[in-house]
Every structure is written in C-alpha cells, then in structure tokens.
Amino acid sequence: MGRIIALREAIREGMCEEMRRDPNVFLMGEEVALYNGAYKVSKGMLAEFGPNRVVDTPIAELGFAGIGVGAAMNGLRPIIEFMTWNFAVLAFDQIVNNAAKTLTQSAGEFKCPIVFRGPSGSAGQLAQQHSQSFESWLANCPGLKVVSCVDPYDAKGLIKSAIIDDDPVCMMESEMLYGLEGEVPEHEYYVPIGKAAVRTEGTDVTIVSYNKMMEVCKAAVLELAKEGISAELIDLRTIRPLDIDTIVQSVKKTNRLIVVDESWPFASISSEVSYQVQKYAFDYLDAPVTRINTADTSLGYAPTFVQEFLPNPDKVIKAVKSVLYVK
Amino acid sequence: MPEVLSKPKTTKKQDSKSNSYDKSIWLQWFEVMYRIRKFEERTLMAYSQQKIRGFCHVYIGQEAIAAGLVTAIRKEDAVVTAYRQHGIALSRGISSRSCMAELFGKETGCVKGKGGSMHFFSAEHRFFGGNGIVGAQIPIGTGIAFAEQYKGTDLLCVTMFGDGAARQGALYESFNMAMNWKLPVIYLVENNGYAMGTSIERTSNVHELYKIGAAFDMPSKPVDAMDPVAVHESLIEAAKYCRQGSGPFFLEMNTYRYRGHSVSDPGNYRSKDELEYYKTLDPVITTESRILTENIANAMEIQSIKDKIHLEIDDAIKFAEESAYPAPEGLYEDNYVQQDYPYIKD
Ligand SMILES: Cc1ncc(C[n+]2csc(CCOP(=O)(O)OP(=O)(O)O)c2C)c(N)n1
Ligand SMILES: [Mg+2]
Numbered sequence: 145m146g147r148i149i150a151l152r153e154a155i156r157e158g159m160c161e162e163m164r165r166d167p168n169v170f171l172m173g174e175e176v177a178l179y180n181g182a183y184k185v186s187k188g189m190l191a192e193f194g195p196n197r198v199v200d201t202p203i204a205e206l207g208f209a210g211i212g213v214g215a216a217m218n219g220l221r222p223i224i225e226f227m228t229w230n231f232a233v234l235a236f237d238q239i240v241n242n243a244a245k246t247l248t249q250s251a252g253e254f255k256c257p258i259v260f261r262g263p264s265g266s267a268g269q270l271a272q273q274h275s276q277s278f279e280s281w282l283a284n285c286p287g288l289k290v291v292s293c294v295d296p297y298d299a300k301g302l303i304k305s306a307i308i309d310d311d312p313v314c315m316m317e318s319e320m321l322y323g324l325e326g327e328v329p330e331h332e333y334y335v336p337i338g339k340a341a342v343r344t345e346g347t348d349v350t351i352v353s354y355n356k357m358m359e360v361c362k363a364a365v366l367e368l369a370k371e372g373i374s375a376e377l378i379d380l381r382t383i384r385p386l387d388i389d390t391i392v393q394s395v396k397k398t399n400r401l402i403v404v405d406e407s408w409p410f411a412s413i414s415s416e417v418s419y420q421v422q423k424y425a426f427d428y429l430d431a432p433v434t435r436i437n438t439a440d441t442s443l444g445y446a447p448t449f450v451q452e453f454l455p456n457p458d459k460v461i462k463a464v465k466s467v468l469y470v471k
Numbered sequence: 472m473p474e475v476l477s478k479p480k481t482t483k484k485q486d487s488k489s490n491s492y493d494k495s496i497w498l499q500w501f502e503v504m505y506r507i508r509k510f511e512e513r514t515l516m517a518y519s520q521q522k523i524r525g526f527c528h529v530y531i532g533q534e535a536i537a538a539g540l541v542t543a544i545r546k547e548d549a550v551v552t553a554y555r556q557h558g559i560a561l562s563r564g565i566s567s568r569s570c571m572a573e574l575f576g577k578e579t580g581c582v583k584g585k586g587g588s589m590h591f592f593s594a595e596h597r598f599f600g601g602n603g604i605v606g607a608q609i610p611i612g613t614g615i616a617f618a619e620q621y622k623g624t625d626l627l628c629v630t631m632f633g634d635g636a637a638r639q640g641a642l643y644e645s646f647n648m649a650m651n652w653k654l655p656v657i658y659l660v661e662n663n664g665y666a667m668g669t670s671i672e673r674t675s676n677v678h679e680l681y682k683i684g685a686a687f688d689m690p691s692k693p694v695d696a697m698d699p700v701a702v703h704e705s706l707i708e709a710a711k712y713c714r715q716g717s718g719p720f721f722l723e724m725n726t727y728r729y730r731g732h733s734v735s736d737p738g739n740y741r742s743k744d745e746l747e748y749y750k751t752l753d754p755v756i757t758t759e760s761r762i763l764t765e766n767i768a769n770a771m772e773i774q775s776i777k778d779k780i781h782l783e784i785d786d787a788i789k790f791a792e793e794s795a796y797p798a799p800e801g802l803y804e805d806n807y808v809q810q811d812y813p814y815i816k817d
Pocket of ligand 1: 203205227231234528555603604605606632633634635636637661663665666667732
C-alpha cells in the first residue's frame with residue numbers, strides 16, 4: 145500500500161535506499177549534513193550515514209563539483225547537491241567540461257557516474273539571480289542526462305535510477321514544491337530515465353510540461369474539462385533524452401500541441417519539442433504548436449513582475465482555445 | 472566567554488581612544504548605527520506582515536562596520552557587497568525611503584522594485600550592489616578598482632563579503648591579480664562567524680581569515696568590528712595605503728549577526744550562551760554608553776538623534792506603503808540598453 149509523502153521525503157528515501165545498498169554512494173553539498181539541508185531534503189541522513197558519507201562543504205561550488213567528478217572517475221558514486229541550480233552556474237565548468245566529457249575524452253577509459261541535483265526555477269519574489277531554470281542549458285550538452293520532476297513517486301524512482309546510472313545525471317527539483325505530496329509505495333521501484341508519463345488522457349489537445357509547471361497545467365486541464373475540452377497532459381519527467389515518441393503518439397491523436405515550459409523562450413525545451421513534433425508529426429497538426437514560457441526577461445522582485453513573468457492556468461487555457469480555434 | 476569559541480574575536484572595550492575623536496564623529500557613528508538598527512527592526516516587522524517577501528537578510532549586529540566606513544572613506548569611493556546590504560546602502564547615503572520602498576517592491580524603490588532586499592544599487596552613491604551569488608562581488612570589486620587605476624584617479628573600491636564567501640575560488644584569483652597589478656581595493660571580510668548554518672571553523676583549516684592575505688603578501692589585519700573606532704582606524708590605514716598606489720589591503724572585520732541568516736532561519740546551530748555573550752558587545756548600545764559615560768555628548772543629544780531616526784523610519788514605512796507597485800510591463804525594461812530590443816513575445 146502506498147503512503148502519502150512530500151517531494152523532499154521522496155527524494156530523501158531514494159537517496160537513502162541507494163546509500164544503504166551501495167557504500168560508494170555519498171552525498172556532498174552546502175548545509176546537507178549538520179543543518180539537515182537548506183530545504184530539509186537530506187534531513188536525518190547525517191545521523192544515519194555519518195559525516196564520511198553526508199559531507200558538508202564550504203561555499204565553493206566549482207571546487208566540490210570537481211571533487212565529485214574526480215571521485216566518480218575513481219570509483220565512487222557522488223550525489224552533489226546544489227542549494228539551487230543558480231549557484232551551480234559556478235560549477236558549470238566541471239559539469240560541462242568534465243562530467244559530460246570524461247567518457248568521450250578518455251575513449252571509455254573513465255566513466256563519470258555522478259548525480260548533480262538541486263532545485264531549479266523561480267520560487268516567488270527572489271529576483272533576478274535566484275529565479276532561473278536551467279533545464280535547457282544542461283540539456284543542450286551531450287554527455288549529460290537531465291531529469292526534472294516534482295511528482296513524489298516519480299522523483300523517488302528517478303533519483304534512484306540516476307544514482308545507479310553510469311552516466312552523469314542532472315536532477316532538477318523545485319524549491320517551491322518540496323512540500324508537494326503524493327502517493328509512494330512501500331516496495332522498492334525505479335522510474336526509468338527517458339520516459340515521459342501521460343498524466344491525463346484526452347482527445348482534443350496535448351499539453352506537454354515538466355517540473356512545477358505541471359501543477360499549472362493540472363489546474364488548467366480541470367478548468368478545460370468543465371468547458372468540455374478534453375486535454376491530454378504529458379509530464380516529460382526526463383528532459384534529455386527526450387521521450388519524443390510519447391509526445392508524437394499523443395499529437396497524432398489530438399492534432400494539437402501546447403508546451404508549457406518554465407524556461408526562457410529562446411532555445412528552450414519548448415523550442416526542441418516544437419521542432420521535433422513538426423518534424424515527426426507535421427501531417428497530423430491542425431494548428432501551430434504553441435508554447436507558454438516565462439517572459440523573455442530577467443525576473444524582477446515586485447509581485448507584479450512575478451505574476452507577469454510566469455505561465456499560469458489562464459495563459460494555458462487561452463493557448464488551448466487558440467489552437468482549438470474557439471473563443 | 473562561551474566554550475564554543477576558541478578565542479575571543481571581539482572583546483569588551485577597555486582602552487578609550489575617544490578623546491582623539493570629535494563629538495561630531497562620535498555622534499555620526501551613533502546615528503549611522505542607530506538608523507540601521509531601527510531600519511532593520513522595522514524590516515523584520517514588515518516581513519512578518521508579508522509586506523516584504525523573498526529572501527531577506529538583516530544587518531543587526533554588524534552596524535559598526537557601516538559606521539566606520541562612513542567616516543573613513545570618501546563619498547566618491549566605490550562600495551560593493553553581498554545581499555546583506557541594507558545597512559551598507561543606508562550608510563552610503565541611499566535614503567531610508569528608497570531602501571524601504573525597494574524592500575516593499577515598489578516603483579519608488581532605489582531600483583524601482585526590481586531588486587528587493589538582495590539587490591540595491593545606486594550609481595549616484597557609488598554603491599555597486601547588492602550581489603546574491605556568494606563571492607561574485609569579489610572579482611567585481613577588483614574590477615571596479617581596476618577601472619579607477621586605469622582612469623588614473625586616487626579612488627578605491629571597498630569590496631565586502633562574508634566569511635562564507637571567503638572560501639570561493641574567486642577570492643584567490645582576485646587577490647592574486649589585485650596584488651600583481653597593485654589595484655586600489657580594500658577587501659573587507661565581514662566575519663560574523665557563520666555562513667548560513669556553517670560555522671567558520673567547519674569550512675577550513677584557517678579560521679583567522681586575515682591570514683589568507685599572507686599567501687599573496689597582501690597587507691592584512693584582523694579588526695574588532697564591534698567597535699566603530701577600530702573599524703574607522705583600520706580603514707583609514709588601508710585607504711591611505713591604497714590611494715598612494717601601494718595596492719590592495721585586506722581587513723578581517725570580526726563581528727556577529729544577532730539574527731538568523733535570513734528571516735526564515737531560527738539560528739539553532741549556535742548556543743544561547745554565545746549569542747548572549749555577543750549581545751554584551753552590541754555596538755549600538757556600547758557606543759551610546761561610551762558617549763554618555765565619557766561625557767562626549769549628553770543624553771538629550773542622543774535622544775534627539777533617536778527621535779529624528781524614529782521619525783525618519785516611520786516616514787520611510789509610510790512612503791513605502793503608499794507607493795505603487797511597478798507596472799508589469801516593467802519586466803521588459805532594463806534587460807537591454809537598446810530601447811527597441813525585439814523580445815520574444817509569443
Ligand atoms: C554561489 C552561492 N552559493 C550558495 C548560495 C546560498 N547562500 C546564500 S548566503 C549563504 C551564506 C553566506 O555566508 P557569508 O558569506 O558568511 O555571509 P553572511 O550571510 O554571514 O553575511 C549561502 C550559502 C549563494 N547565494 N550563492
Ligand atoms: Mg558570515
């Protein structure tokens with residue numbers, strides 16, 4: 145039977161199960177140990193695994209990400225937590241130039257089984273530097289896998305898959321939704337990397353999204369149902385590799401596609417999905433693929449900016465109606 | 472002394488150098504510190520009423536650094552710091568009104584509601600922010616100093632950062648280049664003992680931060696930063712050194728924050744004893760009592776400063792409350808200098 149637990153607990157359970165199984169798995173990052181995690185994801189892990197396996201670092205993202213890469217090359221399986229992905233920008237050298245390149249540069253002599261994880265995306269009135277989504281930045285880079293998910297069941301299964309994966313995986317979580325609850329079974333399970341999930345089946349329009357924008361879409365789908373519009377909602381769960389088959393299959397049924405994406409629009413996840421859908425389902429489309437991204441701007445602090453910047457159910461409903469050519 | 476502290480970073484003041492400073496300077500120090508204290512107390516109140524949102528880090532406990540800065544450097548000198556910046560911004564002369572309005576996210580704020588608590592800026596006051604990425608301002612401050620040297624001025628840049636930021640690689644790269652090129656930069660670390668919940672002892676083998684300068688042969692000093700006199704004097708020495716073209720100077724300001732890291736942090740990682748000990752060193756209270764016991768000024772003069780500040784902060788709150796939020800279209804301003812930039816709007 146399932147239990148209802150929060151996203152933060154689901155991720156923690158996934159990490160703990162893998163750490164119990166494999167002594168080479170360890171967690172490293174700022175405030176992960178003694179403080180129990182800036183967002184309490186790692187609460188209790190220091191007590192269970194001790195300071196050798198749950199390691200507090202100084203504020204030195206480039207350094208400890210690189211230490212993770214070296215440890216991974218030398219036989220360990222690090223989980224590197226970034227307090228948020230905004231700060232991981234300091235570590236992009238190690239993620240992009242090393243974690244993603246180790247296998248190819250060494251022609252397979254060395255692999256880099258590492259997980260980089262932390263929250264991505266906006267989280268209220270946090271202003272420019274603390275409100276950014278990094279899925280599209282990371283997914284652009286060959287060598288990295290990127291998962292982005294807030295559903296507790298999936299997040300637990302995905303972090304477990306990420307830890308046992310032999311390639312570097314970036315796991316994108318959500319500061320705002322660590323408290324989001326969902327049903328998680330008692331028994332052990334994995335969720336495969338690279339598979340999207342159809343959350344709601346529908347016939348009139350396909351809506352593709354991921355991470356916390358899924359909550360926006362769920363609200364929109366409920367509203368649309370009241371108006372007799374049947375939307376099929378797909379949660380990407382993994383950004384790279386992209387599960388284009390699931391999307392194309394759905395579009396062949398609904399003939400319409402909306403992508404709701406908390407990236408800036410230019411070269412975003414929505415850009416990639418749109419390209420692939422027009423390529424592989426061109427003859428099935430009855431309307432242009434339409435997307436809702438965050439504004440093509442940095443996010444200022446005032447509440448009026450936050451409201452304008454983000455996708456919301458109203459914007460999604462409006463977009464759905466536009467592709468259905470209804471008022 | 473609480474047990475947790477291996478050695479006192481800051482201590483009660485014994486020797487009095489007060490006689491060598493004018494009454495006006497003492498009162499100025501007091502006024503700067505009292506303004507910050509009251510501003511921050513009202514900030515916390517407004518935050519609890521949800522008028523201020525997001526991350527909010529107050530300066531309570533560290534005011535003496537701002538006070539010493541006011542009297543030791545010139546108005547034209549540049550200052551750059553991190554997100555714990557309200558007190559520094561106020562001390563550089565940005566008005567209580569425009570700081571409070573910024574915290575409220577109003578269009579009358581010093582950056583029109585765009586920055587909030589972490590990002591104040593003012594070109595007029597040579598205040599270069601307000602940085603939310605730990606350590607990012609260390610090379611930026613070095614670059615501001617580079618520009619002064621390049622332009623041939625005798626101005627300098629005070630580059631402020633926390634003890635946590637001192638562990639970022641950016642510091643080591645910056646120190647090296649600043650020394651190599653003899654840049655007019657005062658690196659000022661505000662060592663309040665903690666980076667979020669991590670005590671300085673847990674982040675490195677080197678607990679006395681000023682010693683980091685030795686690796687670069689940079690002149691470096693620890694300062695008792697609960698005392699505006701000590702802060703002032705150390706900055707006078709550093710500024711003189713920088714202005715004569717000798718290169719950077721590193722000051723470790725030993726201080727303490729009385730509140731949690733940010734509004735949402737209860738600060739459970741430190742002992743009550745430790746907090747109580749540091750409260751006996753409260754720079755606002757000890758400065759006031761020194762002024763009175765050493766007859767530098769009388770109680771009425773102190774009271775009139777307090778009255779003035781109470782009115783000023785009340786007025787700032789009222790101003791912030793009555794100001795409007797920026798229009799949402801403001802999102803599309805100030806991303807580019809180019810006015811007709813073609814944003815994607817689909
Ligand atoms: C690069 C980066 N990493 C992590 C954070 C999250 N964070 C914000 S403040 C802080 C602690 C900084 O402590 P310190 O430098 O001592 O400054 P203080 O808060 O004590 O003034 C951390 C870890 C950040 N903002 N930027
Ligand atoms: Mg600190």
